[in-house]
Amino acid sequence: MSAFHTLSVLVQNQPGVLARISGLFARRGFNIESLAVGPTENHELSRVTLVIEVESDAVLEQITKQLNKLVEVIRILEFDPGEAVRRELILVKVRADGRNRSQVLEIAEMFRGRVVDVAPDSVVVEATGGYGKIQALLMLLEPYGIRELVQSGSVALGRGTRAITDRSRYDKTPKSERA
Amino acid sequence: MTNTVLSDSTQIMTGAQSLVASLEAVGVEVIFGIPGGAILPAYDPLFDSAVRHILVRHEQGAAHAAEGYAVATGKVGVCMATSGPGATNLVTGLADAYMDSVPIVAITGQVNSASIGTDAFQEADIRGITFPITKHNFLITDPAGIPAAIAAAFEIASTGRPGPVLVDISKDALSAKTTFQWTGEVDLPGYRPTIRPHTRQVQQAAKMIGEASRPVLVIGGGVSKADGGAELAELVAKTGIPVVTTLMARGMFPDSHPLNMGMPGMHGTVAAVGALQRCDLFIALGMRFDDRVTGQLSTFAPDAKVIHCDIDPAEIGKNREADLPIVGDAKLMMAQLIQELEHETLQDLQPWVTFLTSLKERYPTDAGDPSDDYLLPQEVIKRIGELSGPDTIFATGVGQHQMWAAHFLPHQLPHKWLTSGGAGTMGYCVPAAMGAKVGKPDSVVWGIDGDGCFQMTNQELVTCALNDIPIKIAIINNESLGMVRQWQTLFYNGRHSNTDLHSWRIPDFVKLAEAMGCVGLRAETPAEVDMVIKQALEINDKPVVIDFLVHKDAMVWPMVAAGTSNSDIKVAKDLAPAWDEEEL
Numbered sequence: 001m002s003a004f005h006t007l008s009v010l011v012q013n014q015p016g017v018l019a020r021i022s023g024l025f026a027r028r029g030f031n032i033e034s035l036a037v038g039p040t041e042n043h044e045l046s047r048v049t050l051v052i053e054v055e056s057d058a059v060l061e062q063i064t065k066q067l068n069k070l071v072e073v074i075r076i077l078e079f080d081p082g083e084a085v086r087r088e089l090i091l092v093k094v095r096a097d098g099r100n101r102s103q104v105l106e107i108a109e110m111f112r113g114r115v116v117d118v119a120p121d122s123v124v125v126e127a128t129g130g131y132g133k134i135q136a137l138l139m140l141l142e143p144y145g146i147r148e149l150v151q152s153g154s155v156a157l158g159r160g161t162r163a164i165t166d167r168s169r170y171d172k173t174p175k176s177e178r179a
Numbered sequence: 180m181t182n183t184v185l186s187d188s189t190q191i192m193t194g195a196q197s198l199v200a201s202l203e204a205v206g207v208e209v210i211f212g213i214p215g216g217a218i219l220p221a222y223d224p225l226f227d228s229a230v231r232h233i234l235v236r237h238e239q240g241a242a243h244a245a246e247g248y249a250v251a252t253g254k255v256g257v258c259m260a261t262s263g264p265g266a267t268n269l270v271t272g273l274a275d276a277y278m279d280s281v282p283i284v285a286i287t288g289q290v291n292s293a294s295i296g297t298d299a300f301q302e303a304d305i306r307g308i309t310f311p312i313t314k315h316n317f318l319i320t321d322p323a324g325i326p327a328a329i330a331a332a333f334e335i336a337s338t339g340r341p342g343p344v345l346v347d348i349s350k351d352a353l354s355a356k357t358t359f360q361w362t363g364e365v366d367l368p369g370y371r372p373t374i375r376p377h378t379r380q381v382q383q384a385a386k387m388i389g390e391a392s393r394p395v396l397v398i399g400g401g402v403s404k405a406d407g408g409a410e411l412a413e414l415v416a417k418t419g420i421p422v423v424t425t426l427m428a429r430g431m432f433p434d435s436h437p438l439n440m441g442m443p444g445m446h447g448t449v450a451a452v453g454a455l456q457r458c459d460l461f462i463a464l465g466m467r468f469d470d471r472v473t474g475q476l477s478t479f480a481p482d483a484k485v486i487h488c489d490i491d492p493a494e495i496g497k498n499r500e501a502d503l504p505i506v507g508d509a510k511l512m513m514a515q516l517i518q519e520l521e522h523e524t525l526q527d528l529q530p531w532v533t534f535l536t537s538l539k540e541r542y543p544t545d546a547g548d549p550s551d552d553y554l555l556p557q558e559v560i561k562r563i564g565e566l567s568g569p570d571t572i573f574a575t576g577v578g579q580h581q582m583w584a585a586h587f588l589p590h591q592l593p594h595k596w597l598t599s600g601g602a603g604t605m606g607y608c609v610p611a612a613m614g615a616k617v618g619k620p621d622s623v624v625w626g627i628d629g630d631g632c633f634q635m636t637n638q639e640l641v642t643c644a645l646n647d648i649p650i651k652i653a654i655i656n657n658e659s660l661g662m663v664r665q666w667q668t669l670f671y672n673g674r675h676s677n678t679d680l681h682s683w684r685i686p687d688f689v690k691l692a693e694a695m696g697c698v699g700l701r702a703e704t705p706a707e708v709d710m711v712i713k714q715a716l717e718i719n720d721k722p723v724v725i726d727f728l729v730h731k732d733a734m735v736w737p738m739v740a741a742g743t744s745n746s747d748i749k750v751a752k753d754l755a756p757a758w759d760e761e762e763l
Contacts, residue, residue, distance in 0.1 A: 065493035071315045074369040
């Protein structure tokens, strides 16, 4: 049975790292559902969040093992749904004129979205949230007519004090305070 | 070794000088390569260096020679090429080294950093091209980064699971001035191979071995890389467990040992294949369950629990689920296992050994039907092995002759067997033999090659002739692409589409050999075989090529057809071994 998994991958911030990771997925036939990459608290490091769909735990294990073989990969965490906060961002351009603009705004507000651009016959709504929330928002906006949609990859962070760099050379916590 | 460029103190020099000084510092003795535009700055300081540079005739030859050197010596092989086509010509050799975990470092010139990405003359993104076929690679555009990249490249290539590393250096980085400083230290926060196996896992392995009544040790190339021959011998002496050696591990355990069941797989012996199919405990050491070994995975070793020890965790559970995974170096694993087995009492393995020994006796590998009228390829290869000394190193090409060489050469000692396993690279033989001879000049080095393979890379014999590298090449000339022809005979109704090479006629290999500065010999009848082999063994000042005109319909048996079960192995066409008559 296939399932989605979120991997958080700490990598050295060097040119070509993303190409290595995406190339690895392509050539070994692994599917990427979403991918987000960006800088971290440490300029030497980047963090890649991957949402992947796999058919079995064996495939997930193979993906993490192959990723770990990349010399620039420092650490990989797999987030259990309850233990991490996940967010994706959308910008969606919805048809809305004087007759129904207020309805669209009301929907956006219900989802704590913001209107970031207004034109005579459209609005651009910005919203963040987990996968389910974003899907629900899009479902409600659909009837008005979605002109354009862009969506970021999912980013995720573990809940609680612990960090991906714990007990690594990048751990900034004084030794006396470490768990 | 004298360092002509390297000084004890920090000094100002060009990036190219820094490169050569780094190669000297890391202990490089020889580089196989060809200069060209972008790498040109590096060849100037190389001219003065104690590092020997061997000018090859094709970059593919440089990469395979680096592999041959590495396998024969256990050191890192080095090749060098210019940008663009020079670099892309290395690709086959890099892919080969990646598949067979051979430690080599490739150094390539790149166009000026300002021109990268502009489709400049002789520009190719060799780093991007080699992402999937190197263990790691670097693009260096700052001369200050050269020493650290070289130190890291050698560290990565030679440790953990070995493999090829490419260092691409832009021409401006080679030309610019820099401060050379060699620390030899390597800072790779994401690279921490697990070398020492987990004690509890090894204890568990000992326990499983104690419970098994039909165990088998399946030895792969990892045992060769770990140099685990002595530990393996001790482990077998202590336990009496039968051994199967994969293609990459031939020679790691002597073929003459009664417990060696031979090579498994598509062209494995019945005893080896039978051992895997009937075992109750599969002890995999440094082997990766390649499809050529397993055949159809779902029916492979159906009764076996699997202990899988490999230095690369990604190999464990990739193709076959392991009941007991052990990540670590095979040599250390065996040494620990020997100790842990002190506490175990083994089952009586005699019925199991008797069963396998009976298979081994009843189904020897098919040596063909001898005749006075034609040469049997199996017999030619066997005689080369018998007439050459125990220290002889053998390299092969890929195909029928390779399989016969795997079966009929003596295979008594480690690190004497060079073959392209994972990639199956035709053309590997001549340059790999060249590299081995450079690394082990006092050993006799034979290349057992096919007439198809030989025509891919034979130009390196010119390199051999000019550089005093007297290798011996036996062309097993069946005037066809023999293995493909065999498949056509068996699976394509004998329709031999495009496998006839006509190489009894063209080229004339004897004349070709002579034209390249080698001695050329030919054998057409069984009576001539020993004579030409002895003649070749007496020549030590020139490379020798022998053209053996062999029977073209000879086939490699046993055979497990691609994608079928190992249990359906055939010992000859339509002839299966009588497994089931054996009670176990």
